[in-house]
Amino acid sequence: MPRMTMIEAIRSAMDVAMGRDDDVVVFGEDVGYFGGVFRCTQGLQQKYGRSRCFDAPISELGIVGAAIGMAAYGLKPCVEVQFADYVYPAYDQIVSEAARLRYRSNGEFTCPIVVRMPTGGGIFGGQTHSQSPEALFTHVSGLKVVVPSNPLDAKGLLIASIEDPDPVIFLEPKRLYNGPFDGHHDRPVTAWSKHELGEVPEGHYTTPLGKAEIRRAGSAVTVLAYGTMVYVAQAAVEETGIDAEIIDLRTLLPLDLDTIIASVKKTGRCVVVHEATLTSGFGAELAALVQEHCFYHLEAPVARVTGWDTPYPHAQEWDYFPGPKRVGEALIETMGA
Amino acid sequence: MTDNPSPLKFHVPEPEVRPGGTPDFSNVPIPKAGSVARPEVDVDPRNIRDLAYSIIRVLNREGDAVGPWAGTLSDEEQLEGLRHMMTLRTFDARMQMAQRQGKTSFYMQHMGEEAVSCAFRKALIPGDMNFPTYRQAGLLIAGGYPMVEMMNQIYSNERDPLKGRQLPVMYASKEHGFFSISGNLTTQYIQAVGWAMASAIKGDTKIAVGWVGDGATAESDFHAALVFASTYKAPVVLNIVNNQWAISTFQGIARGGSGTFAARGLGFGIAALRVDGNDYLAVHAVAKWATERARRNLGPTLVEYVTYRVGAHSTSDDPSAYRPKTESDAWPLGDPVIRLKNHLIKRGLWSDERHKQAEAEILETVIAAQKEAESHGTLHAGGKPSTRDMFEGVYAEMPPHLRRQRQKAGV
Numbered sequence: 001m002p003r004m005t006m007i008e009a010i011r012s013a014m015d016v017a018m019g020r021d022d023d024v025v026v027f028g029e030d031v032g033y034f035g036g037v038f039r040c041t042q043g044l045q046q047k048y049g050r051s052r053c054f055d056a057p058i059s060e061l062g063i064v065g066a067a068i069g070m071a072a073y074g075l076k077p078c079v080e081v082q083f084a085d086y087v088y089p090a091y092d093q094i095v096s097e098a099a100r101l102r103y104r105s106n107g108e109f110t111c112p113i114v115v116r117m118p119t120g121g122g123i124f125g126g127q128t129h130s131q132s133p134e135a136l137f138t139h140v141s142g143l144k145v146v147v148p149s150n151p152l153d154a155k156g157l158l159i160a161s162i163e164d165p166d167p168v169i170f171l172e173p174k175r176l177y178n179g180p181f182d183g184h185h186d187r188p189v190t191a192w193s194k195h196e197l198g199e200v201p202e203g204h205y206t207t208p209l210g211k212a213e214i215r216r217a218g219s220a221v222t223v224l225a226y227g228t229m230v231y232v233a234q235a236a237v238e239e240t241g242i243d244a245e246i247i248d249l250r251t252l253l254p255l256d257l258d259t260i261i262a263s264v265k266k267t268g269r270c271v272v273v274h275e276a277t278l279t280s281g282f283g284a285e286l287a288a289l290v291q292e293h294c295f296y297h298l299e300a301p302v303a304r305v306t307g308w309d310t311p312y313p314h315a316q317e318w319d320y321f322p323g324p325k326r327v328g329e330a331l332i333e334t335m336g337a
Numbered sequence: 338m339t340d341n342p343s344p345l346k347f348h349v350p351e352p353e354v355r356p357g358g359t360p361d362f363s364n365v366p367i368p369k370a371g372s373v374a375r376p377e378v379d380v381d382p383r384n385i386r387d388l389a390y391s392i393i394r395v396l397n398r399e400g401d402a403v404g405p406w407a408g409t410l411s412d413e414e415q416l417e418g419l420r421h422m423m424t425l426r427t428f429d430a431r432m433q434m435a436q437r438q439g440k441t442s443f444y445m446q447h448m449g450e451e452a453v454s455c456a457f458r459k460a461l462i463p464g465d466m467n468f469p470t471y472r473q474a475g476l477l478i479a480g481g482y483p484m485v486e487m488m489n490q491i492y493s494n495e496r497d498p499l500k501g502r503q504l505p506v507m508y509a510s511k512e513h514g515f516f517s518i519s520g521n522l523t524t525q526y527i528q529a530v531g532w533a534m535a536s537a538i539k540g541d542t543k544i545a546v547g548w549v550g551d552g553a554t555a556e557s558d559f560h561a562a563l564v565f566a567s568t569y570k571a572p573v574v575l576n577i578v579n580n581q582w583a584i585s586t587f588q589g590i591a592r593g594g595s596g597t598f599a600a601r602g603l604g605f606g607i608a609a610l611r612v613d614g615n616d617y618l619a620v621h622a623v624a625k626w627a628t629e630r631a632r633r634n635l636g637p638t639l640v641e642y643v644t645y646r647v648g649a650h651s652t653s654d655d656p657s658a659y660r661p662k663t664e665s666d667a668w669p670l671g672d673p674v675i676r677l678k679n680h681l682i683k684r685g686l687w688s689d690e691r692h693k694q695a696e697a698e699i700l701e702t703v704i705a706a707q708k709e710a711e712s713h714g715t716l717h718a719g720g721k722p723s724t725r726d727m728f729e730g731v732y733a734e735m736p737p738h739l740r741r742q743r744q745k746a747g748v
């Protein structure tokens with residue numbers, strides 16, 4: 001089985017989807033000739049031609065708005081927003097248009113688009129290259145929101161997203177592009193080539209949307225995480241020695257609530273981890289759902305470990321980032337409660 | 338450097354006249370009908386920049402069709418066009434009244450602007466796609482979409498094709514080339530460009546048409562649409578209906594120091610024209626020209642229709658609060674229905690008697706449609722979409738969380 005980085009896996013997903021379906025088109029800023037600033041679309045223009053993979057003007061609303069029109073025509077656009085931090089000009093097109101088109105037209109028009117964007121910090125990107133805006137999308141009815149944590153899932157989830165009949169926000173944790181970063185920024189990152197989830201089939205396969213994956217089975221406490229935080233949680237678990245069950249949510253909307261409930265009912269404790277800011281973050285939704293469905297099984301309050309409620313700083317990046325130390329402290333506190 | 342700089346002054350444009358004043362459009366230059374040249378459709382947009390500052394007109398004050406833009410429609414088509422505009426006007430009058438009677442929540446009429454959408458529709462062919470705003474129902478009327486369906490939508494009744502999910506007049510029909518109206522302004526403009534790009538990517542022959550009002554050109558979606566249309570030479574016609582008023586805001590607030598809205602296209606190298614929006618024949622001639630450019634892969638065209646919104650913006654505002662009551666009478670481009678009617682009478686194709694007769698026939702047809710629609714319910718009475726319909730169609734397949742919520746709602 002070939003080994004792929006997350007970048008290669010994402011590229012392979014688009015390659016496979018474009019090869020199977022002429023209606024799949026890929027475009028965005030620097031996406032065509034150059035192949036994207038993170039190289040996710042490298043080679044696609046040479047392989048499929050300029051009408052299937054091309055550069056777009058620097059207008060995120062234009063990119064998403066045009067994609068919506070293309071989808072209404074019958075294409076399946078998979079567009080790139082260069083950084084999740086740049087998606088806000090397209091927010092109206094995503095929220096008021098893409099998400100609602102099927103509903104408001106009673107299915108006369110639909111919107112099978114994928115909006116890919118690198119998310120999260122850890123690259124000294126400052127406030128404009130580090131944000132995690134997933135909660136802005138999970139709050140919108142009509143969208144699906146996906147956050148892969150490894151190459152194998154990234155490819156399967158992206159193909160599933162492209163083939164999905166509804167709009168999908170596909171957030172790619174950029175700190176995971178080259179390896180399973182665990183929050184220890186002072187240590188070298190293992191390459192995906194040395195990780196079992198870096199083994200990615202060449203051809204077509206899908207990873208179903210709306211299905212979580214248990215990354216580590218455990219009995220003491222449930223950790224709900226996605227993206228980079230899966231590995232941060234793993235590091236915290238190893239360092240504290242707590243027998244936690246780590247659930248990689250993979251899809252935030254629709255959410256695999258059954259897997260969450262089964263785990264928390266078993267462990268009786270729950271720690272929610274995300275890199276995005278705390279207040280009204282997706283962790284709030286998770287905590288609410290856990291107490292709603294597992295209240296009588298809980299032995300401790302549901303804890304949240306997240307980025308602070310500040311803009312993403314530059315120099316203080318590692319003070320902001322919810323690393324293994326903070327997650328470990330939350331695990332210990334939750335076990336002691 | 339100035340030692341004593343003078344204080345800066347903040348500028349807010351104001352219309353010439355407000356309520357209580359005497360309407361005056363003498364500063365609006367109206368070129369003579371027939372005076373604007375008609376370039377070949379493959380003209381280099383750089384060579385027709387003057388067309389963005391003029392007004393293409395065909396019908397003159399005497400009711401003659403004159404000049405190089407005349408002659409795109411047969412006698413039968415002109416008579417049909419008159420009937421479409423009259424139908425739209427009658428439809429509007431009945432629905433406006435229905436709203437006042439409490440049969441629906443909201444309505445938006447076209448009074449004064451009927452020619453724009455009715456005539457444009459006749460330049461399109463099946464498969465083309467409009468991305469309209471809320472004031473282009475003439476595209477449906479002139480395209481033969483059943484009035485009963487429109488009314489079912491307006492009433493949100495049990496036959497509403499949109500299941501009660503949309504505000505009245507936000508129709509959607511793929512078959513009739515009418516994209517779902519958003520209600521958020523200008524979002525559809527860049528979508529029209531995207532649709533046109535898709536048609537070109539697939540080597541198709543269909544074209545797209547974007548629609549926007551004068552005020553909404555200020556949205557950044559408008560700018561994005563022009564960039565994308567220009568960059569990719571998209572087979573799209575981008576229409577701006579300049580009806581002078583954005584609710585209570587006069588067009589000068591959106592236009593700024595630019596001479597015209599059409600001139601916005603010049604910086605993008607897009608062919609840009611202005612046309613008399615109250616002249617059915619001129620609108621059709623320009624629509625034909627612009628759509629042919631798109632069909633022949635010559636790229637986008639930006640068209641500004643100079644017209645006047647005679648009625649209120651919607652059933653929710655009173656225009657006498659922001660403009661003189663008699664302003665529409667002073668509007669120098671007249672009424673589109675009367676102008677085409679007079680032309681057809683002058684040519685011996687029509688008469689006052691036949692006009693009155695047609696009015697009565699149309700009213701009868703509209704009332705019959707209304708009766709049928711009302712037999713399926715109105716907003717607050719009779720049949721209506723189910724609560725279950727509220728939960729359907731958010732996604733192709735209902736996800737578990739919505740299923741749980743639907744169960745909780747007891748449906």
